[in-house]
Amino acid sequence: MIQLARALAISRKDVESYYGKPPLVTWGLLFPAVLILAVYIKDRAGYLDVAPGIIAMTLLFGNTSMAAIVITFEKRSGTFERLLLSPLGMGTIILGKALSAAAYGIATSIVLAVGLKACMGLPMARPDVFIAGLLIGSCVFSLLGLIASVMVKEVFEAMTLMNFFRFPLLFLSGVFVPFAQMPGWLKPVAWLSPLTHAGEMIRFGIFGETAFASPWVPVAASLIMFAAVCVLSGLSFQRYARR
């Protein structure tokens, strides 16, 4: 409990310092909103095909970028060293940093979804699954951002490293082409992507249907990936701390 309180203190401070800034919130909302609007203008019904994927993409880009930027920035300024010198377990630091990044991604995605519902009539068949998709997805993506942040020194290096896998994921994870419509040879690759499963959970939340046999498939896959990135982030941070 003591360590949890300290993790929450780290998150609160990060929200106060970085995530609560109006330009960041605006950017996090504007980018996906404009993308959806562009599709909506072309085809008023067709935007629904890409909306779940774009919301998932917003999570991916928002969370990975912010988590990586914050840590890389703090490493450079020496403030991250303060955390390592404080009586905090490595899990506490990771949880604190991931929570704030995840909160940012979830908040912007919810605002985006509410805006889409209000302005464009976005359906919401299973809000619980939608929220679960946001929660699990944002946690996985935040941890991926944290892992990238301890592998590099500069912010631009973190961005380069993450773009190396983020951009291919856009085409492999059903953002623009739903998983069900993907060619068969691509599906096994898409299966390995956390973005696919976050997108499918969000899609199920919106439409009440999924390309998988059951909505539990992407939930289970996401949870397994979450466990994997938890272990990976723990190892990466331990390695960084003892460098």
Add this chain to the structure above:
Amino acid sequence: MLRKDEMPEAEGVEGRAGTMFSRADYEMSRRREGASVRQNESETQVAVRVAGLSKAYGDLRALDGVSFEVPMRRVFAYLGPNGAGKTTTINILCGLLERDGGEVSILGRDVAADPVLVKSRIGVVTENSNLYPELHCRRNLEYTGELYGLSADRRRSRAESLLNDFGLMDKAGAPFGTLSRGMKRRLTIAAALMHEPEILFLDEPTTGLDVPSARSLRDLIRRIVGGGATVFLTTHNLFEAEELADEIVVLIGGRIVERGKVSDIKRRIGGARCLTVSFSQSVSGGDVLGVCPAIRNAELQDGALKFEASDLHDAIAQLVAFCNKENIRMNDIGIREPSLEDAFVSLLAGAGKSDGKDRP
């Protein structure tokens, strides 16, 4: 030592559990108890104990069997040239770096085995003032308090008290990033004191500060020690170490080359004391060196001759004899003790020579 009245009279006495044991056993047991008590006492008197510490980065041995003890409530200066291994030592002591070998005990605990507990009892001020630039001063202190698990009331009162003590109350609402370098340094030290650590590690605390700020920071360090904390200081500023430190260790090339009280080291290593003499008429250094064997070196400095004396008494006696013989008067004479800087330079020179000898 056992008092006579504590010793059992009989050769064999009955222990508490009813078992018989001999006088030798009894005395052994008392000695063990005594040793245990002494060990506990010594634990409470030693803030940091390092034994045989070693660390290598690839082929480079950064620390090679470093051992020292830091007594409680003292200022301990850890000195050495760049690359000597000072930061590596501090990073190991603070739990930022794994050691390759040796033992490290901070307040009786091994930081590698119990990092959270040890970190909760120490404060660390790194070379850079590394608080959060966007947070205002009070929030920076309170956030640090949160990380150390202080209650909200305690955080508020500690922040208030430290802002006051460090003369930063009028900057309480200013973002850390807007402060002057000296103020940033003071607030960084204040943050390290939020949880009232028993040991404060200070890495180059006055680097880059102007003279008044550096002086006020030194006063602050004295007050911190006066308050009961132990200060582990690394600095390049030997004047600062000389002013503050009770004990110093000099590290060169990952090995300790000297340790002890400042005055002892200066006396032992600092070399000759300097005499500065102005004469009533022109005198060359060569004239004096020829007749004063107790004077090792002479150089003209600001119109006076500066001599290095291997023995002060003999040097003055020989100088007086020289003056009497040559019918010259000494207008002024000054004696300067060797400084810690002199000692440090001697050590560096010695280390350079020994390095040279070791190399093929």
